[in-house]
Amino acid sequence: AQTVTQSQPEMSVQEAETVTLSCTYDTSESDYYLFWYKQPPSRQMILVIRQEAYKQQNATENRFSVNFQKAAKSFSLKISDSQLGDAAMYFCAYKGDFGNEKLTFGTGTRLTIIP
Amino acid sequence: GAGVSQSPRYKVAKRGQDVALRCDPISGHVSLFWYQQALGQGPEFLTYFQNEAQLDKSGLPSDRFFAERPEGSVSTLKIQRTQQEDSAVYLCASSNRLRTGIVYEQYFGPGTRLTVT
Numbered sequence: 001a002q003t004v005t006q007s008q009p010e011m012s013v014q015e016a017e018t019v020t021l022s023c024t025y026d027t028s029e030s031d032y033y034l035f036w037y038k039q040p041p042s043r044q045m046i047l048v049i050r051q052e053a054y055k056q057q058n059a060t061e062n063r064f065s066v067n068f069q070k071a072a073k074s075f076s077l078k079i080s081d082s083q084l085g086d087a088a089m090y091f092c093a094y095k096g097d098f099g100n101e102k103l104t105f106g107t108g109t110r111l112t113i114i115p
Numbered sequence: 116g117a118g119v120s121q122s123p124r125y126k127v128a129k130r131g132q133d134v135a136l137r138c139d140p141i142s143g144h145v146s147l148f149w150y151q152q153a154l155g156q157g158p159e160f161l162t163y164f165q166n167e168a169q170l171d172k173s174g175l176p177s178d179r180f181f182a183e184r185p186e187g188s189v190s191t192l193k194i195q196r197t198q199q200e201d202s203a204v205y206l207c208a209s210s211n212r213l214r215t216g217i218v219y220e221q222y223f224g225p226g227t228r229l230t231v232t
C-alpha cells in the first residue's frame with residue numbers, strides 16, 4: 001500500500017519570504033501522480049499543483065513550485081513571496097496509475113504567515 | 116456548473132442514530148469520491164463511483180457505512196447506528212474520468228462535519 005508522510009506538522013514564514021514544505025511517499029509503482037492541496041479554514045480543498053511521475057521537469061504554478069526527486073521519493077512544495085492568503089493546511093497526496101483512482105493523503109502541514 | 120456541494124454542512128447525531136449525508140457533484144462529472152477526515156488528520160478514502168457503479172469501497176470502515184449513487188449524479192453516504200468514532204468531516208469530490216495520459220483533478224466540496232454525542 002502507498003503511504004504519504006509529511007514530517008512538519010506546522011511551519012511559519014514571514015510575509016514575502018519563501019518557505020518549503022516537505023513530503024515523502026512510499027510506492028512500488030513506476031507511474032503515478034503527486035499533488036499538493038490547500039485546505040483553508042473553510043475546509044474546501046483546493047488543488048495547488050500536480051506532478052506526473054514520468055515527467056522529469058518540476059511543475060510550477062506562479063509562486064508555487066515543486067522539487068520532485070523520484071529516486072528519493074520526495075516531493076516538496078516551495079512557496080515564494082508568501083502572502084497572507086497562503087495561510088492554510090497543506091496536504092500532499094498520491095494517486096496511482098490509471099485504474100487506481102483514489103487519493104492517499106499525508107497528515108498535513110499547517111502554514112502560518114507572519115505579517 | 117457550480118462546484119461540488121454537500122449538505123448538511125453540520126450534523127449532530129446521538130449515538131445509535133442513522134444519518135444521511137448528501138453530495139451534489141459538478142454537473143457532468145463521471146467520478147465521485149467520499150473521504151473521511153478526522154480532526155487534525157488528512158482525508159482518508161472511503162469509496163468511489165464511476166457513474167452509478169461503485170467501483171471501490173475498500174475504505175468503508177464497517178458495514179454500518181453505505182454509499183449510493185443511483186442515477187449517476189447525486190450521492191448519499193449513510194451511516195447506521197452512529198458511534199462516537201464516526202465523528203469527522205466527510206468530504207465529497209468529483210472529477211472527469213481519467214483518460215490515459217490526461218491528468219485529472221478531484222474537485223472537493225466543503226464537507227459535512229458530523230459530531231456524534
